[in-house]
Amino acid sequence: MDPQARQHEAIRHALGKQISEFGERLAVSPQERVDTAIVEGLNAIIELLDADRICWYEVDEKSTALLHKYTASARQAPLSPKVIPPARMPFLAEHLGRHEVVALEELKDLPPEGHADRQFLEELGVKSLLLIPSSYSQRRKGVLGVSSYSEGVTWSEESINQLAIAANVMGAALERKDAQTASQESEERFRYLFAQACIGIAIETMDGGILEVNPAFCQMTGYSREELLDLTCSRLTHPDDEEIEKVLFEELSHGLRASYTMEKRFFRKDGSRMWGQVSVSLLNTNPGSAPLVIGMVSDVTAQKIAEASLHQRDQELQQLAGRLIEAQEKERARISRELHDDIGQRVAMLASEVDLVRGQSPVARKQNTTALLQKLHEELDAIATDIHELSHDLHSASLQCCGLKVALKDLCWKYWNNHWLEIDLQIEKLESRIPPDVALCLFRVAQEALANVLKHGNTNKVLVKVTQDSEKVRLIVKDAGVGFDPTIRSGGIGLISMRERLSFCGGFLSVKSAPNQGTEITAEVVAAGKLAPTANS
Secondary structure (H helix, E strand, C coil), X not given: CCHHHHHHHHHHHHHXXXXXXXXXXXHHCCHHHHHHHHHHHHHHHHCCCCCCEEEEEEECCCCCCEEEEEEEECCCCCCCCCEECCCCXXXXXXXXXXXXXXXXXXXXXXXXXXXXXXXXHHHHCCCEEEEEEEECCCCCEEXXXXXECCCCCCCCHHHHHHHHHHHHHHXXXXXXXXXXXXXXXXXXXXXXHHXXXXXXXXXXXXXXXXXXXXXXHHHHHCCCHHHHHCCEHHHHECHHHHHHHHHHHHHHHCCCCCEEEEEEEEECCCCCEEEEEEEEEEECCCCCCCCEEEEEEEECHHHHHHHHHHHHHHHHHHHHHHHHHHHHHHHHHHHHHHHHHHHHHHHHHHHHHHHHHHCCCHHHHHXXXXXXXXXXXXXXXXXXXXXXXXXXXXXXXXXXXXXXXXXXXXXXXXXXXXXXXXXXXXEECCCCCCCHHHHHHHHHHHHHHHHHHHHHHCCCEEEEEEXXXXXXXXXXXXXXXXXXXXXXXXXXXXXXXXXXXXXXXXXXXXEEECCCCCEEEEEEEECCCCXXXXXXX
């Protein structure tokens, strides 16, 4: 073998070894060292070639322009363009788009249709050019370019193959770097969302062990992160709900469903219960490894309490409606009996006496007229009084004409006169111009409260107190009777009707009572009426 052949063989061998080492270095380079390793490898490769510069261009996905990324020079040479639009090298761009290698020993090797390409390369000072395309992903492509600015270069097939290996090695390294970057960015986004999410998130093993929780989950349950990592999901879940969830989780783990959502109860650290809206799905991490479980929890305790309150209120309203109809019918029956059995009979008796006198002789009729008129006057006056009392029970005329203060005095006097109920009535700073709906509401509450004392209180002493400030009117009815347990629901409608009356006026009712401790009922309503309540009833 002649010396020149031996020299070419040595260069070929050295180039192959250099490219092999280049690939090994890129394979073990961490993400942050890939760029440096590529530049170092290109510098080592260009020293072994009969060329001036080696460059790596990426192909823009949208415009197919070549974007300069890496370069290495063996000697002084003009700068490579940062961007090469396909219009500047249309002939060569077409060949590269078909993934074909372009090897030009001299620019005159370009055919006539490559006239624009030749003109562009001459402007750059290129004498000889080698372009090797590399597709290292479906989305991204690159081109390894070797150029000479001093003389033409014969590109051997063996050199082209070796440089194609280098191009593929670079493409693979860049693809790995991009994948690692995308994975890292995705992980960082997940960690940020995990930490900042307003809903609770827990990552668990398939057997219920807790691997990670976010701050929102810790806040919901009252446990610290470290405490939760030592617990299992079953320790936090209400037993009744755990049995329901077992069925859903079995379907999830066997691939019968992609996820499931349910409402369940959690035990907080302080022993209280929390209602959570839970969404559970599998989190597949690495192929071949067991999947993890990701659960997302929204605290819906307030919503559940509101729903329960609304349900109870609906039941109470239904009960109240039925009782009101029943009470209305009883009241009608009572008024009917009063009118028929008492007032009607008395009027009929008076009519009979008048008829009796009319049937007497003129002399006897004249003698009995004075006595009859006196008796008629007394009976009609008594009947009028009874009708007035009956009307007062239905509607307080004193309330309408004289206001709440006078109406309450009349009400208390009636209970003292008829039932010997001693009432200490205290009225402080009560304006005379209280809205009619507010005055009627408080009067009915007082009427109902005193009736309850009379029926159930087993006492004859009651305090009725009315106060008013710039915003509210407050009515208190307090007795020292037998009391009751407010948590035990009764079949009566007294308290329910009082609450409903007050709610229509924007007020609220509070009840304080206990067995053998008496009862205190407080009604508060905004003086202007029809405003929203500001306290719990």
